[in-house]
Amino acid sequence: xxxxxxxxxxxxxxxxxxxxxxxxxxxxxxxxxxxxxxxxxxxxxxxxxxxxxxxxxxxxxxxxxxxxxxxxxxxxxxxxxxxxxxxxxxxxxxxxxxxxxxxxxxxxxxxxxxxxxxxxxxxxxxxxxxxxxxxxxxxxxxxxxxxxxxxxxxxxxxxxxxxxxxxxxxxxxxxxxxxxxxxxxxxxxxxxxxxxxxxxxxxxxxxxxxxxxxxxxxxxxxxxxxxxxxxxxxxxxxxxxxxxxxxxxxxxxxxxxxxxxxxxxxxxxxxxxxxxxxxxxxxxxxxxxxxxxxxxxxxxxxxxxxxxxxxxxxxxxxxxxxxxxxxxxxxxxxxxxxxxxxxxxxxxxxxxxxxxxxxxxxxxxxxxxxxxxxxxxxxxxxxxxxxxxxxxxxxxxxxxxxxxxxxxxxxxxxxxxxxxxxxxxxxxxxxxxxxxxxxxxxxxxxxxxxxxxxxxxxxxxxxxxxxxxxxxxxxxxxxxxxxxxxxxxxxxxxxxxxxxxxxxxxxxxxxxxxxxxxxxxxxxxxxxxxxxxxxxxxxxxxxxxxxxxxxxxxxxxxxxxxxxxxxxxxxxxxxxxxxxxxxxxxxxxxxxxxxxxxxxxxxxxxxxxxxxx
Numbered sequence: 001x002x003x004x005x006x007x008x009x010x011x012x013x014x015x016x017x018x019x020x021x022x023x024x025x026x027x028x029x030x031x032x033x034x035x036x037x038x039x040x041x042x043x044x045x046x047x048x049x050x051x052x053x054x055x056x057x058x059x060x061x062x063x064x065x066x067x068x069x070x071x072x073x074x075x076x077x078x079x080x081x082x083x084x085x086x087x088x089x090x091x092x093x094x095x096x097x098x099x100x101x102x103x104x105x106x107x108x109x110x111x112x113x114x115x116x117x118x119x120x121x122x123x124x125x126x127x128x129x130x131x132x133x134x135x136x137x138x139x140x141x142x143x144x145x146x147x148x149x150x151x152x153x154x155x156x157x158x159x160x161x162x163x164x165x166x167x168x169x170x171x172x173x174x175x176x177x178x179x180x181x182x183x184x185x186x187x188x189x190x191x192x193x194x195x196x197x198x199x200x201x202x203x204x205x206x207x208x209x210x211x212x213x214x215x216x217x218x219x220x221x222x223x224x225x226x227x228x229x230x231x232x233x234x235x236x237x238x239x240x241x242x243x244x245x246x247x248x249x250x251x252x253x254x255x256x257x258x259x260x261x262x263x264x265x266x267x268x269x270x271x272x273x274x275x276x277x278x279x280x281x282x283x284x285x286x287x288x289x290x291x292x293x294x295x296x297x298x299x300x301x302x303x304x305x306x307x308x309x310x311x312x313x314x315x316x317x318x319x320x321x322x323x324x325x326x327x328x329x330x331x332x333x334x335x336x337x338x339x340x341x342x343x344x345x346x347x348x349x350x351x352x353x354x355x356x357x358x359x360x361x362x363x364x365x366x367x368x369x370x371x372x373x374x375x376x377x378x379x380x381x382x383x384x385x386x387x388x389x390x391x392x393x394x395x396x397x398x399x400x401x402x403x404x405x406x407x408x409x410x411x412x413x414x415x416x417x418x419x420x421x422x423x424x425x426x427x428x429x430x431x432x433x434x435x436x437x438x439x440x441x442x443x444x445x446x447x448x449x450x451x452x453x454x455x456x457x458x459x460x461x462x463x464x465x466x467x468x469x470x471x472x473x474x475x476x477x478x479x480x481x482x483x484x485x486x487x488x489x490x491x492x493x494x495x496x497x498x499x500x501x502x503x504x505x506x507x508x509x510x511x512x513x514x515x516x517x518x519x520x521x522x523x524x525x526x527x528x529x530x531x532x533x534x535x536x537x538x539x540x541x542x543x544x545x546x547x548x549x550x551x552x553x554x555x556x557x558x559x560x561x562x563x564x565x566x567x568x569x570x571x572x573x574x575x576x577x578x579x580x581x582x583x584x585x586x587x588x589x590x591x592x593x594x595x596x597x598x599x600x601x602x603x604x605x606x607x608x609x610x611x612x613x
Contacts, residue, residue: 004045004053004054004055005051005052005054005055005112005113005114006054006055006056006057006111006112006113007046007048007051007054007055007056007057007112007113007114007115007116008057008059008105008108008109008112008114008115008116008136008143009021009056009057009058009059009115009116009117009118010058010059010060010061010105010115010116010117010118010119010132011058011059011060011061011118011119012060012061012063012118012119012120012125012128013060013061013062013063013328014038014039014040014060014062015325015328015329016060016118016153016328017039017040017042017058017059017060017118018040018042019153019328019329019330020058020118020153020158021042021044021056021058022042023153023154023155023158023159023330024044024046024056024058024158024159024162025042025044025045025046025056026044028044028045029042029043029044030042030043030044031043034059034100034101034104034108035100035101035103035104035107036062036098036100036101036104038062039059039060039061039062039100039101039104040059040060041057041058041059041104041108042057042058042059043055043056043057043058044056044058048114048162049162049163049165051113051114054113057108057112058118059104059105059108060101061098061101061105061119061128061131061132062098062101063128064124064127064128064131065094065098065101065102065128065131065132065135066092066093066094066131066134066135067092067093067094067095068090068091068092068180068181068184069090069091069093069184070085070088070089070090070091070184070188071088071089071090071091074088074089077192077195077196082188082189082190082192082193082196082588083189083585083588083589083592085185085188085189085192086185086189086581086584086585086588087581087585088185090181090184094135102135105132105135105136106135106136106138106139109136109139109140109143110139110140112140112143113143113144114143114144114145114146115132115133115136115143115144115145115146116146116147116148116162116165117129117132117133117145117146117147117148117168118148118150119132120334120336121149121150121151121334121384121385122172122334122336122384122385122507123172123173123175123176123505123507123563123567124176124507126168126169126172126173126176127172127173127176127177127180129147129168129173130168130170130173133145133168145167145168146165146166146167147165147166147167147168147169148161148162148165149161149164149166150334151333151334151337151385151386152327152330152332152333152334152391153327153328153329153330153391154330154391154392157391169567171566171567171568171569172567174566174573175563175564175566175567175573177573178562178563178566178573178576178577178580179559179563181577182215182559182577182580182581182584183214183215185581185584186213186214186215186584187212187213187214187215189584189588190213190588190591191210191211191212191213193213193588193591193592193595194211194212194213194539194598195209195210195211195212197595197598197599198211198598198599198602199211201599201603202599202602202603202606205534205602205603205606206535210519211519211535211539212515212519213550214512214515215550215555215556215559215584216503216504216508216512216556217512217515217516217519217521218539218540218543218550218551219498219501219503219550219551219552219553219555219556220494220498220503220504220512220513220515220516221516221521221522221532221536221539221540221551222540222550222551222552222553223489223494223497223498223553224488224489224494224516224522224530224531224532224536225532225536225537225540225541225551226551227486227488227489227530228488228531228532228537228610230485230486231485231486231487231488234485234486236482236483236484236485237263237482237483238263238265238480238481238482239261239262239263239480239481239482239483240261240262240263240264240265240268240269240478240479240480240481241257241259241260241261241262241268241478241479241480241481242257242268242271242272242275242434242436242476242477242478242479243255243256243257243475243476243477243478243479244257244281244429244431244436244473244475244476244477245473245474245475245477246281246463246471246473246474246475247463247474248463248464248465248471249463249464251461251462251463253438253462253463254438255429255436255437255438255473256436256437256438257434257435257436258428258434258435258436258437259271259434261481265480268478269478271434272476272478274432274433274434275431275432275434275476276476277432278431278432279431279432279472279473279476280431280432280470280471280472281429281430281431281436281470281471281472281473282429282430282431282468282469282470283427283428283429283465283466283467283468283469283470284428284429284430284435284467284468285426285427285428285467286425286426286427286428286465286466286467287425287426288423288424288425288426289423289424290421290422290423290424290444291421291422291423291424291441292419292420292421292422293419293420293421293422293449293455293457294376294419295376295414295415295417295418295419295420295447295448295452296376296411296414296415296448296452296455297340297376297377297378297415298339298340298341298342298375298376298377298378298386298387298388298389298412298415299340299387299388299389299408299411299412299415300337300338300339300340300378300380300387300388300506301320301335301336301337301338301388301506301507301509302338302495302496302499302506302509303340303411304319304323304335304388304404304407304408305319305320305491305492305495305509305510306491306492306495306496307407307411307454308403308404308407309490309491309492309495310490310491310492311407311454312400312403312404312407313528314400314403314404315491315510315513315514316491316495316509316510316513316514317510317511317513317514318400319404319510320335320336320510322400322401322404323335323388323404323408325401326394326401326404326405326408330391330392331390331391331392331394331397331405332388332389332390332391332405332408333385333386333387333388333389333391334385334388335388336385336506336507337382337384337385337386337387337388337506338380338381338382338505338506339378339380339381339382339383339384339385339386339387340377340378340379340380340381340387341377341378341379341380341381341387342375342377342386342387343386346386348373348375348389348416349369349373351389351390351391351412352365352368352369352373352413352416353365353369354390354391354392354393355390355393355409355413356369357393358393358409360406361409361410361413361451364413364417364450364451365413367417368413368416368417371417371418373416374416374417374418375415375416376415376416376419388408388412389408389412390405390408390409390412407454410451410452410453410454411452411454413448413451413452414448414451414452415448417447417448417451418445418447418448419447419448420443420445420446420447420448420449420457421443421444421445421447422441422442422443422444422457422459423441423442423444424439424440424441425439425440425441425462426438426439427439427440427462427465431473431476438462439460439462440459440460440461440462441458441459441460442459442461443457443458443459487529488525488529488530488531489529489530490528490529490530491513491528491530494513494530495509495513497553498512501553501554501557502553502556502557502560502561503553503556503557503560504556504560505560516536519535519536520533520535520536521533521535521536521539522536531610532610533610534602534605534606534608534610535602535605535606537605537608537610538598538601538602538603538604538605538606539551539598539601539602541601541604541605542597542598542599542600542601542602543591543597543598545597545600545601546590546591546594546597546598547594548587548590548591550587555583555584559580562576562579562580563576
């Protein structure tokens, strides 16, 4: 009788391990305890490729298993000049709270023939996979390493992954190592500098004892401060315009001036008087055409975060926490993706069919099936994960989980359906050579709008005018107004700016925003817009006055581009690391010599009343 070989499988979180085991074990799974009470062990038999019938041991880590830290003599804040932290030796170790997880892996890998990695298939997941490999290879140096690649935890995806096992991506892991080391060195040096400087000078003004710095969090803060300063310095300009109103067949119409507005009252008055001299209006242009309101492109992470924030009032951090739970339960595909193009080999019809039984959108899913699934494709792909979509029906969700799942499902059904169609009429009139216009819309086919309440496209009736028709308007008025400042940034605005300028990734936007809130660098107004706090405003203005653009996006954006180049095999990770350390080390050295600017601006900011008109 042959002895089945053991295969150690490791997922990124316990929930993922549990669901993966239930899929592969088809319910015939035995659970036992590991050393960590939060990371269970699931055992089942499985016909593993190239190994035959095997005993599968499925367990998990809890995110990163290993961490970087400075050598003991550099850890205390007063142990060295913070400048030394750019070169101080680092060590990679397992934090105390993860030692039991490490111990479980060491025990289970001893008698295993292979290690199969089921961590998330993104950069961070790849790095975690190599941490697991490092721990396991110290115990079992000759163990075979295999990587499962998947974008959803469903039976089809899991079995496809296990039949197409590959090798982990070392380049992606190296990019994360570079980013983690830089974040530690830069963050520790600037955080110690800021904290020690300001707490020694103005401790009475600071409620926080830690004044942290991060090369992503500061540009994120910078966007908020920049918008606030634009509003604060804004000087409204008066303007004037001509407004024309008329009613025909009981239907009111408000014609807008083609010039929109002018900033000279005498010029506007002169034009207004000319109109009044001969107020006969003539229809000089009348066009009608079919108009489409496009259904949305497939959902990527940024779209999910922005829609949840604006439409559901759920912030990005919470949205991603919920999405991760839905993913590990096998209800949606992997939620961290930069792709809005469905791959040609992904059969979308069964995904639509999964939703037919839903009482809210099931009827629409049936319509989509009858029409034929036809996704509107976007233009972005990270070549790693498909867009976000529901992988199966969900009947037991509540509250925020239900709202996020519903948003993802409705978005998916909308993007694979049909554009809304309407009929638009545009009219232009002339009154003594001054032109005015208006338009009307009749919605002919709502199509995707029937399932997608997050977009509003409404009809507007316009009277039945004829070309060259003449009439005297009921009202011609000269009106005035003032220009208004831009609004404070919403979370959706902030994510848009971060994506545009390359600050962080789709996987980290929410964390950076959450950090500047937690540090009390910014706060939210009653209408959920970001406004800087005194400390955040003072820090940004201090660095600007020094001549350093640490709150501008280009430094971090350059690093993100370098990290992608490492992933693509275009740049050497050691060279990128050395270059970036040198850049920030030089800035830090100059910052120390100009520290008075930081103190002065932070003090000044606490004396300023932060008010938005």
